[in-house]
Amino acid sequence: MSDNQDASSDVTRRCIYCGRDKPVVEFTDEHIWPDALGGDCLPSTWRTNDVCGKCNNLAGLFVDGVFIKSFFGSAERWHGAHDYLTLSDVDRAVLPLAYLSRLTDVPLADNEVAEFWSGPCGAHVIHIRPTLDEATWSSYAGGDPRARKLAAGRAYMSFTSTNPFWITVAVNSFKAHFRRAKRYLVNSNVPPQWSADFSTLDPTDAMTARDLVVVKHVADASRRKQSVRSTIEMRVDQDGRLLAKIALGLGHNLLGKTFDDSPYAALLRQALWEKDFQKRQSLPVRGSGYLNGGNALAAIVPVLHWPGAWVLMLNIVKGSLVLTVVSPGKMSMGIVVTDDSQLVSELGPDVHDGIVWLTVPSIQESVGPLPQPTYIAHQIGAEPNDMLQALAVKRNRDVLPPC
Numbered sequence: 001m002s003d004n005q006d007a008s009s010d011v012t013r014r015c016i017y018c019g020r021d022k023p024v025v026e027f028t029d030e031h032i033w034p035d036a037l038g039g040d041c042l043p044s045t046w047r048t049n050d051v052c053g054k055c056n057n058l059a060g061l062f063v064d065g066v067f068i069k070s071f072f073g074s075a076e077r078w079h080g081a082h083d084y085l086t087l088s089d090v091d092r093a094v095l096p097l098a099y100l101s102r103l104t105d106v107p108l109a110d111n112e113v114a115e116f117w118s119g120p121c122g123a124h125v126i127h128i129r130p131t132l133d134e135a136t137w138s139s140y141a142g143g144d145p146r147a148r149k150l151a152a153g154r155a156y157m158s159f160t161s162t163n164p165f166w167i168t169v170a171v172n173s174f175k176a177h178f179r180r181a182k183r184y185l186v187n188s189n190v191p192p193q194w195s196a197d198f199s200t201l202d203p204t205d206a207m208t209a210r211d212l213v214v215v216k217h218v219a220d221a222s223r224r225k226q227s228v229r230s231t232i233e234m235r236v237d238q239d240g241r242l243l244a245k246i247a248l249g250l251g252h253n254l255l256g257k258t259f260d261d262s263p264y265a266a267l268l269r270q271a272l273w274e275k276d277f278q279k280r281q282s283l284p285v286r287g288s289g290y291l292n293g294g295n296a297l298a299a300i301v302p303v304l305h306w307p308g309a310w311v312l313m314l315n316i317v318k319g320s321l322v323l324t325v326v327s328p329g330k331m332s333m334g335i336v337v338t339d340d341s342q343l344v345s346e347l348g349p350d351v352h353d354g355i356v357w358l359t360v361p362s363i364q365e366s367v368g369p370l371p372q373p374t375y376i377a378h379q380i381g382a383e384p385n386d387m388l389q390a391l392a393v394k395r396n397r398d399v400l401p402p403c
């Protein structure tokens, strides 16, 4: 290598997501598995510094974000979180809210929408917010997250439990989810310790009065056990780009430059940045998505599933390196990281035997890499593993009060 090349590689580096050479100063720390799903506590195999800041930002909003903030992502974050609540730490207990639907046939101002979220023990939240640039954000439960910072709207919570434990968890969760919105409690006086966290309901204010009609409409329907008229925003393709991104990151970390320069990595890059679902489907990237993964992987899901955890498994299937993901809600998805037999043969025996990681977002803890046979032996009760047992005891053993 000439001195010139040495000098240029000091100041530029190739981004593994866009494939472009960029100044070294533009590179940032990228978590291959999204932080909101427990990526920040996974070990170094799941991190890279070889992603440019632009790709990191774009992927956060349009790739990770689309999955995390989708109807399904919101449901997944809700699954299992309850298993890690404890009685002793109630003041810090936060559960994710689950997105239910967008309400229709309710009185609203022009350019406003009302969305229905469910909180701990079935607490209702109605969020009324402006619609801004909705087309781009139609797959995001709750709309454009950037617009929410400027116009966060009004959020109304109604408790369904009178138990002090559940009221505290509901309030904590409501505050954590709607940080910037004006927050109101509808069917309860605000206890003095939380008075700074809530606005005062003034039914004589015209906007508040109109909002309360929406809130009452949902409460009445719920009491009568009727459903409210609503639409659920969902797409079938919220995970395709995320899987392509993860495969690029893992392939790079495990196999290096030869992988980055391979034809299959070029296909993954195309899949990562292709916005059109039909066009992306036509690319020969192999995998199975969140909604159809269940069919191919149904038999192994009960063995791999861990309460509240994302289970990530790498192994060799028919000569290809494959990532399989099992979600807290027992859904599964998978993608071929590489189908190049030469590259696969360079992988160590640990990968050939299969590797498993678990990450539990509710307690910010992960376990792994573990050999796949070790994980399976633990799961079927053949041979308990110390690390997995230590993780298992973190699950709530308290008897929580009834709702």
Ligand SMILES: [Zn+2]
Binding pocket: 015, 016, 017, 018, 019, 020, 051, 052, 053, 054, 055, 056
């Ligand atoms: Zn890039």
